[in-house]
Amino acid sequence: MFSSKHKKPLLFTGLTLLLAAAMILSVCIGSTRLDLLDALRTLQDPQSASARILLYVRLPRTLAPVLAGLAMAVSGVLIQGVLNNALAGPNIIGVNGGAGLFALLAAVLLPTAPEAMPAAAFAGALCASMLIYLTAMKTGASRVTIVLAGVAFSGIFSAGIDTIRTLYPDVVVGANNFLIGGFSGVTLGSLTPACWYILVGLVLAFLIGPELNVLALGEDTAQTLGMHVNAVRFVLLLTASLLAGAAVSFSGLIGFVGLLVPHVVRRLFGSDHRVVLPAAALLGAAFVTLCDTLARTLFAPYEVPVGILLSLIGGPFFLVLLLQKKHRGRVYD
Template sequence: MRIWRAFSIRMSFPKESGRFRLLIVAGTAALLLVLAAVSLCSGSASIPLDEVIRALFSRDQTEKFYQIVQFVRLPRTLAAVLAGGALAVAGAILQAVLGNALASPNIIGVNAGAGLFTILLAAFFPQLIWFTPLAAFLGALAAALLVYLLAQKTGASRMTILLSGIAVSSFLGAITDGVITLVPDTQAGRFAFLIGGFSGVSMDSLKLASLCILIGIGAALLFSYDLNVLTLGEETASTLGMRAGLTRMVFLILAALLAGSAISFAGLLGFVGLIVPHAARFFVGQDHRYLLPLCALLGGAFTLLCDLLARVLFAPFELPVGIVLSFLGAPFFLYLLFKQKRGRLHD
């Protein structure tokens, strides 16, 4: 009965309704806040919410829970929210720019490019480790441009883009494995990086990356109308006065900035940029003015929820959140692939 009532309420607010879309965005923001509070309270030692609030605003490091909240749970919670939002927005942008609903940072090689450049920096320039977000951004951008150019040269069909991305991802992944094998010093901590997770994140590692993510999401929201025009097609966009090629390149750069920044501290998380944009479209439709902010909030909430599950399901043992995301994402990708083959997938 409750399920039917919820469905009836949703149907009474069509996707075209601005009121419904704003309610969805506001509700997702509230859900994100609740999950953040649960994340700060939950772990190997449960902490009451009032103690968490006291630890967050206290400057007394002798407080009972100060160390746990300030140095472990707060960075982890912020990392999950930032990485999830960045990867979800990057996925939505890539799907629009490449015209392929199966596109996401991990599938078309963007994650692999960011991971390769991060590993190269750690292997050959360890003294420059603070430049990891920059290296990850450059790697993500190089991979995105390579996939885009390959698709353009060979005919930018949906399947061509997908296959080009898979090939680029495999090639870059092979180079990464080779570097890790030949330079043993890079193996320390790299296993966790290749899977993806937030267990070792610190506030220092989030400073530059979080700034890049906030700038990237802000720019994407600012130019979301242009993304709507771009999805109408090259010819229509040119008729409306848009320089489609330049606009497409700008959005590719934004997607690379977001994905690379997230990967620099979260590792090679997969499928957030695939699952979340499709879930967001179900509620708010194709208009990127609503889709992108919902992706940012829903991506943070989804990744935070997966991280919570990874922490509590097998306590006292902990799974890297990348494993949980792969368990959820792989079947979803196959579902979309078969749906596309039947010709019913969103363009």
């Protein structure tokens, strides 16, 4: 048995190696098998078939799930911490739905400006987050009630998305893939704007996220220690929305990553957010990358959107959490 002193560094090393292995598999496995070393050598000739596959197909297809996974996982940690609710997650409480609605609105209103989608998705995610937060503050709602409120808001956002799809069927191209969630057809150009949003969100999360340790002590205690509770919560929700919105802008409405990954990380590393946040980023990136690789290879030559696989995994996990809530009276360790 390893001592607790060495356990966390070993776990971090394991997660880093898992992410590296997931990325290598994603690059090498597909409709055309790619030898990574040979492909890297052929980069001296960018017009060769192997180089073009690596640069224009496999590289963006690998970076997309990495970015989406780490963004959704960190967003989930922040949302669960701010709401003090282990059942919360970007897709569960409607954050993804709000981001998706605003992203589609941007596609309709600004069809020649694809770079507007990340900003619009962020705005939608922020609106959804603030609606849930205000609901929790005004009603003093229980954890389950907050989740139910999120489900209600998700229904409203879904109605808006369906309305856009009905009124503008020719404008919203690929809406089905977007609503399910997946990375088919993603390009480096579509990833670049979202990458900057995610980078800013990660920096903010790592700088301010540890304040969740103080919030976990209770609002009165946090105020006694000199924390401006409402300001910190707002900035944390802003950061969570930035991450979730940026991920939705290129991945669509992938779900359950922000719910599942934080729970696994807390079981492995404990509840210190200084450790939980970077660990969630690593595990989220590896998890979504592995799921995407499976989704596009299990039924080859057909490709299943990764959102379906994530829902098949995340749905039962969410039910287990609800059963824990019922039998133990709590779900937040």
